[in-house]
Structures are given as structure tokens and as C-alpha cells.
Amino acid sequence: MTRAIYPGSFDPVTFGHLDVIKRASKVVDELIIGVLINENKRPTFTMEERVQMIEEAVKDLPNVSVKTFEGLTVEFARQSEANVIIRGLRAVTDFESEMQIAQTNHSIEPEVDTMFFTTSLEYAFLSSTIVKEVAHFGGDVSSFVPANVAQKLKEKLS
Ligand code: ADP
Numbered sequence: 001m002t003r004a005i006y007p008g009s010f011d012p013v014t015f016g017h018l019d020v021i022k023r024a025s026k027v028v029d030e031l032i033i034g035v036l037i038n039e040n041k042r043p044t045f046t047m048e049e050r051v052q053m054i055e056e057a058v059k060d061l062p063n064v065s066v067k068t069f070e071g072l073t074v075e076f077a078r079q080s081e082a083n084v085i086i087r088g089l090r091a092v093t094d095f096e097s098e099m100q101i102a103q104t105n106h107s108i109e110p111e112v113d114t115m116f117f118t119t120s121l122e123y124a125f126l127s128s129t130i131v132k133e134v135a136h137f138g139g140d141v142s143s144f145v146p147a148n149v150a151q152k153l154k155e156k157l158s
Contacts, residue, residue, distance in 0.1 A: 002027075004084035004115065007034040007073045011043045012149045013054045014131055016123035020088040021058060023117055030063050032080050037070045044132060044156065057146050073101075074109040085114045090124050132157060 006024060010017060010033070025031045035050050043050070051066050058064045069076035077085055085105060087098055102114035119126075131144045135153035142150050 001029045002084060003030040003032070003080065003082040004028040004086050005032045005034045005073070005077050005080055005082045006086040007036060007069070007076065009036050009038070009041060009043060009128065010050050010054055011041075011128050012045055012050060012131070012145060012152065013057055014123070014126050014128055014145050014149075015143075016088065016090070016119060016126040018057055018146070019120050019123050020086065020117045021064060022061065024086045024115070025061050025064050027115075028063075028084060028086075030082075031061075031065075031086070032082060033058070033064065033066045034073070034076050034080075035066065035068045037068050045152070049152065053146075053149050053152065056148050072108070074105045074112055077112045078109065083112055085112060087114055087116055088119055089116050090119045090127075 004024060006021060008017065021031065021033065033054055035047060035054065037047050047068055051068060054066050073085060089095060089098060105112060105114060126144055131141050132153065135141050135157045138158050141153055145153065
């Protein structure tokens, strides 16, 4: 059985993340989304809000669950008894840092491998940061994030 984790800040979850989640959930048996607790990143949404928004978005995917974690991603993989880390690649700009992270993780924990999903073209430009920027200036984010997330962004940012 292949159990994978998909770690990230998800501040908030976007259609880009959900595209990776849906595709990854088809190739692994079980997928655990790991929401990173890192107050140094000064998230816009609380950990509870981020988890709740993802849970709503993945409720129809039976092999996907959501957890939170602190500290090393490989430690979270170990605790979850997962041997695969899922990450998404949007552009060459992601490649360098993602390769460095994957190689570091593999050298800390050789039993854990990173699997990359390249973004679907329509989401290549999408990041949580850009979505928050659009929402902040009152723009329509309904084609970037699920409806419940768009509503939360409006309440919090506009
Ligand atoms: P982090 O703070 O760890 O980068 P993010 O929530 O920004 O967390 O992203 C989590 C993962 O999802 C990363 O691997 C990132 O490259 C990927 N990702 C983010 N947006 C997209 C997108 N539009 N298409 C594909 N992958 C994406």
C-alpha cells in the first residue's frame, strides 16, 4: 500500500493545490494533506481555517484526509507511516528550491521519496499569494479558489 503526504501552507487552498490533490489521490492508495504550522510565515488564515477550507474541498475524495504538522516534513511522513511526499511544480522557478528540498529530505530519510506533479496549464500562474493579492483589491477570485474559500477571502481581506 502506498501512503503519501502532501505538505504545504495552503494559505488558502487553491484550484492549483486541488488539481494536484485530485491527481495524486488517483495514483496513491491514501493521501494525507499536511497543513504546516509555522507562525514565522505569518499566515493570513489560522490553522483551523486552513484545515476546514481543505476538508470542505476534499470531502468527496474518500482516500484523502487532512492533518496538521510542525517541524520536519520527513518526520511528519515517518509519523504518518508514509513513504511518499507529493509536491507540485508550476514553473522552472519552483524547480530549484523543490529539488533542494527533495534531496535534503531523501538524505535525511532514504525510505521516503518525493513525487512531483507538474501543474495543469490553466493553474500554472496560481499561488495562494497572488489570490490574496487579487482578493485584497476586491477582484473576483471565483475561478482560482472554491466558493467557500472565496467567501472567506472576501471577509478577511477586502
Ligand atoms: P509551501 O509554503 O510549502 O510552498 P504551498 O501551499 O504554497 O506551500 O504549496 C504546497 C505545494 O503545492 C508546493 O509543492 C507547491 O509547489 C504546490 N502548488 C502550489 N500552487 C500550485 C499550482 N497552481 N499548481 C501546482 N502545484 C502548486
